Each structure stands twice: as structure tokens, then as C-alpha cells.
Amino acid sequence: MRTTINKSRALPAVAALGVALAGCSAVQGSESDVVDYWLWDANQLPAYQECAEAFQAESGTEVRISQYGWDDYWNKLTAALVAGAGPDVFTDHVARYPEYVTRGALLDLETQPATRDIDASEFHEGLADMWVGPDGGTYGVPKDFDTIALFYDKNLVEEAGLTEEDMQNLTWNPEDGGTYEDVIAHLTVDENGVRGDEEGFDPDNVATYGLGSNGSGSYQGQTEWSHYAYSTGWHHTDEELWATEYQFDEPEIQDTLGWYFGLVDKGYMPPYEMVGEAPDTAQQLGTGQAAIIPNGSWMIRTFASLEGIDLGIATLPAGPVGHPVSMYNGLGDSINAQTDNSAAAAQWVAFLGSDACQTIVGEHAIVFPARPAGTDAAIEAFAEQGIDVTPFTDLVDKGWTSLYPLASHGSRVESIMGPVMDGIYLGQRDVSTLTEVNERVNALFEND
Template sequence: MNHARRTTATLTAALTAGTLVLAGCASPAEPGAAEGSVTLDYWLWDANQLPAYQRCADAFEEENPDLQVRISQYGYDDYWRKLTAAFVAGAGPDVFTDHLTQYPGFAQKGLLRDLNTLDATADVDYGEFQEGLPDLWVGQDGGQYGMPKDFDTVALFYDTNVIEEAGLGPEDLEGLDWDPQDGGSFEKLLAHLTVDENGVRGDEEGFDPDNVAVYGLASNGAGGTAGQTTWSWLAGATGWKFTDKDVWGTEYHFDDPRVQDSLEWLFGLVEKGYMAPFEEVGTEPNPQQALGSGRAAISANGSWMLGTYANLEGVDLGIASLPSGPVGHPVSMYNGLADSISAQSEDPEEAARWVEFLGSDDCQRIVGEAGVVFPARPAGTEAAVEAFAERGLDVSVFTDLVEDGNTLYFPVTDSFGSIEAIVQPIMDEIYIGDRDVSTLTEVNDRINGLLR
């Protein structure tokens, strides 16, 4: 649900450069479909969710014999490239999984249908979704450009075997506190879990930070504009917010000392030896592999990665809450995907029937029962919690954040792709150590200039 960094800028450029054809993108009926039926093309990128959505399509077709759903799944990077090309050619899908970094540009270019204007989706009660998710998909014109499908938050993954080797237990990972000045009990934990090549721990005399065998914290890279799993949960715990408004902010806050201090603390872990340097992880970090290989003791990551971490061979998985920050509690980014209808669809009303079903309790329960993500409706969320519990995973640390309101919204603004193109390389330089965090003040003026 993240992965926005590398594709956003190129997608924006392609859509700006290309001629946007609003010709229809209807597809011929599927072989064996009822005569006169309409086939709707639906695109998604997560292979792990494909089986569940196929079951949703089967249930939908049973209730709607005049409609067929053809699902196409592409890898994340290919997904956005193909979608861009399809939009330019006027041959995109009727319905597709959308991301908060992408939809503002799509909507402004007239590529999305306002769900409020279509019969099947006009009367949806958005109050029945998890609080706040529908608001993220309301455009500046008041149109609803996405039907919420799921949500995610962030927590700490760890291997209980590694924790026990350090003389600790799961209880030692609960109730942690953090602040950007000295790192609190969270930094003390990371120090103890870090081990150099000679077996000396990071909180012991003689520790060598230049030759580390096990890092206390797995690196998620520099994080870019959103820092979803990297640094947003740290900065958010200080009371900082990305922009002046939760949705459609007009002013970023990278000049705030709270975010700058949070970044300085995080990337300062490299010099202390508690987190891998940029040179080791590069622009494509793999924190789950670091945990699975024993290269790192703790990995902060999103709930959509639950299945990946649970399947790590030889890992006895544990999940802990993020540390509480200066605000007195943990804070996680709250992100959510949605299903959008292309303005190029020749069958928008039929597409709206499919989207309405995608956002229904029936489909969201099916998705929840697959135990991959947390669907956007409470019924689907509960089904997912039960599915994870059957696999021995207590996922309450993810859902408690939402129930308690301890969340930070993903930044929804104009020009996100252009802003990311500016911020990402600068964050990389800060991680490397070639740039001081204070230069973000100047960068903040530059990116805010794009919003004026």
C-alpha cells in the first residue's frame, strides 16, 4: 500500500505529456457470458489479494448475471506504467485500485468519475466505513473519487528467538517510549538488540559500530515525502502533521523542528551502529529480509505486510506497538486504498454497480476472511482480525491505533509527484549524511511554492 516513491513522478510526467483520450474502454463479453452482458475490466496490483477479489467477482456475477468482471493483476511498478499508457491510449480499465498519491492528479485531469453522480454509488452511506477513510477520497470539488477498500497502520515486527537471545521477552517491547532528544527506552532497546561482529552488544563497552552483525532496527530507506513506515510514526508521535489540513493541505510542514529532530534521531542511528547505513540498503531496502535473515532485530512495517512476515522461515513472529512519543501515545500513518471508476469507461453505471459491491459488507468480509489486509468496513476488519487470529497472530496493535484515533493521515495534496521528485533525493542525502536536516526548511519553501 505504500511503494509510491519511484512511480509517482514518472506517472505525473507521462500523463502531463500524453494526450488524454476520453474514448471508451469497454471490453467484449467474456466467452461463455450471457448474451448482451457487459464485461467490466478491473485492475489491481496485489497478487496476494487476487484470489479474494476473484471470489468477490464470482459472488457479484451470481447476483448480476448481466455483468461479468475480468480481473487483471500487475506488479506494482508495472501497474502504474500500464495504467498511464492505457489512459493515454483511451483504453484503461473500467475500475481500478487507486492510491492517494495518484488520484488527485487523475481527478484534476478528468480521468475519474465522481461516484456521487452514478446511480449505484450515489446513496452509499460513507459513515459505515472506518472513520476518516472516505474523506481521503473527496476531491477539491466535493466529488467522491474512490470507494474505500482497505486501510493500514504500522507496528513493530520481531523474532521472539532474537529477543530471547538478548535476555528479553515480549513484555520488554511493550510500553516503550521515545523522544527525539535521547530516544527514550526505545533507543535503549535498539542498543541492546544490536550486536557487533565480536558479539558485543550496542549498550556494552567495546561495541564496534562500524562492524555490526545484527542491527537493532531494520532500515526502511529514507522514506521520501510520506515516510510511511520509515519516519512518519516518529514525527507523528511529536504532534507534527504533514500539512495544514488533513486532506488537501496547501502548506507542508517540513520546516517544523519536530520533524527535523525526528529525522536527525532516526538517521543518527547509523553512526551509533543501530541501523544499517544507506550504502548497505540503497534505494530498495528490504526490511523483512533483514529480519528473516537475522540481520536486524526489529522491523517497523505496515499491516499489509503481515502475511510476508508471518511466512518468514525460521522466524517466531511477534508484533509490538510503536513506542509512545512526546504526545503520550504511539502514532501511525493511516493510509487507505480505494476503487475508482475511469472516466473512459463506456459503462459507468455498470461499473458503479461493481464498485458498490466492492465496498459492501459482503465483499469486504470475503476479503477480510483471506487474512491479507484490513478491509475498510468494520465487518471486513473483524473478519480479518479473526482470520489472522486463526494463524496465531494477534493484530490488535494495528487496529487499536484506528480505534483510539492515534493516527496521522497520509498527505493528500496537489502536485504530489512533483513534490516527491524534489523531496526523495534530499531525504536520501540526509540518510547518507551529505545533507543537514535543517536544509528541509528551504526545501519546504520550494515545495509549498508548487501548491500556490
């Protein structure tokens, strides 16, 4: 695949891989006509079960699928890899795979006939690039992509005297928040019914926050603040792929975070103490605690299923660069380096990345598959349910995206940045702290 592919959380479990991988035996219990496959999203299980049945009908190889929740998934996967008993194939994340590569846990797909000639140009631009490792090997085939948009309750918007048109074409800047902050303020209502932009508003006793919270965002800020920072022209790192320098010392990000977390003091966004480390954004919107929730396309089905609200989806606000910018991320399917069933595993991975499987996935209207045919199927399936998903897909069509920060040392960056970002959210640290913290993060790369 090298000739055709040209170069969403805490990550602590990955580091344990180095302890035992070198001496591990092959994956336990593999059979040439059976492939074990793991994924974490229960909503996607039916679609991939359908893909597995189609693959078995075509190849004669059975795929046994195991599904675990997000946290359990990574803990079980790491433990299994250390024990030499992991799945043949598993759903992978770009935040995780760099350290798996470092630990020798992933099979280079270019070593397998079924996967070496997959054409990167058949996927949405940039998705395949993220799975080319620093050594030039390829460690995943794109399965889907995600972008960010604004989920909101049309009922609350109407009660505020705003229209759906008012929710589109919003503008933002880190100085005064633009028309975006105007809308957030107006949608905020205190316990006495006073709005955030009205005299007498009480920021300490809020009934409905204009903007919901998904936490501090750690170093990625995927659904929290990355879209604001990106729309200033900033990016996490000096290079989008395999960078060695983070840029949290730049004024654009510090000004952005100062504005973002400043919404708490204004009473427009819930304080950290209210939402905790793992906020339930669907509950915030569903109970009327928040009017707007920026979140990822993987949450469409969750928000659409909420009772008691009339769901709207709006495009992110345009920033100083003149348009919105969303983080652009994509999952992939990887092969366990310890599998003794590599040929069948590679055939399954190739099928997962094909139009046949990705169209099936798209028809289930859960995520946007990585291939255009699958994305088109998803758009049509969502439309049949009355859901307009163009605020997510237009970002990709127009190139208004920035890749998820891809670099080594993800778990260590997380361990440094996570508590600091929580502290800023809590009001215990100033954003200027990030200048010194950025030096600590970049020091991780000095001996690479």
C-alpha cells in the same frame, strides 16, 4: 455520495496523463456484461476473484481481473489511460488519485446511481473523507486501511535477555530515543558479539542491527519515520486533507529525522549503502540482519511466512504526545472516466465497498477491510493462524492515527523531496536543509 461523504513511492508517471486525455475515446472493448478490474497485490487476487464470482452470481456481470506488480501497475495504468484503453475499474492510492483528478481521468462516483448514496459512516472513520476531491466530487470507495507496528524476532529478543513484555509499552522522544532506543541498542550486536549498549561495541562492523531500514521514506516516511514525527504532534501539512503548505521547516520533524538517521552513525540501523533504494525488510528480519522492522499491516502475511524466526508484533512506541501515532492510509476503488460501461462499473465498485465483499476479503487474512464487518473477519482469521493483530487495529479503535498526507502535486513533491531525504540518510545533507526545501515544495501551490 456527496450528501453522505463529508469532506504503503515515486509518482512520475501520472504527469503524462495531461498529454492525451482530452482527446481520448472511450475505453476500448468494454461490454455491458463485462467489467475489467485491475489490482497490484498478488496476495489479494484470490479474495477479489471470490468477490467477482459472488458479484456475477448476484448481477450477471462478469469481472475480468488483471494483476500487475506495483511498478508495472502504475506504468501500465498511466499508459492505458493515455491511450483510452484502460480498465473500467482499478485499485487506487491516495498518493496517486489527486493528479488523476486534475487530469480528468476519474469518474465522479456521485454521477452514478449505484455509488452516489454510499454512506461514509459505514466505513472506519476518515477513510471515505480521503476520496472526496478538492472539487467536492467523490473518486473512490474505501476498500481497506493500513497502520504501522513493530515486527520483531522473538528469538533475538530472548537471546538479548529481554521479554515480550519489554517490547510493549515502549517510549520514545527525539532527544535520547527513550526506552525504545535502549531496546534498539541492546538488540544491536557487532561481529564480535558485543551489544550496542556495551563497552567496546564496533558500529562499523555490525552483525545484527537493532532497527531495520525501509529506506529514507521520501516525503511520506510511511513505514520509516512518520510514526515518530506524528507522536511529537507534527503533521506533514497544515491541513490533513487538500493542504497547500508542507511543514518540513518545523523543529519537531527536523529533530525527529536527526534522531532517526543518527541511528546509522551509532551503528543501530543499516546505512543507506547497505540497503539501497528498495530495501527488502522481510529479508532483513528473516536473515537476522535486523531485530525490529517497523512496517505496515499489509506485510503481516509476508513476515508471518518467514522461516527460521518466531514472529512478534508490538505496538509503536509512545511519543511526547503520550501515546503512539501511526500513519493511517486506505486504498480505494476508482472508475476510469473514459469507460463506456459506467453503470456496471459503478455496481462493481459498490459491491467492492459492501459488507459482502469486504467480509470475504477479511476472511483471507491479508489486509484489514475498510468496513468494520470486514475488519472483524480479518482479526478472527489472523487469530486462527495464531497472529495477534491488535497492535495494528488498536490504533484505529483508539484514534491514535494521522491521515496519509493528501495534497496536489504529489509527483513533483516526490521529485524534490526524494533525493533530499536520500542525501540526509547518506549523511551528505543536514536536516536543516529541509527549511529551504520546504519553501521549494510550498511554491508549487502558489498558483493553484
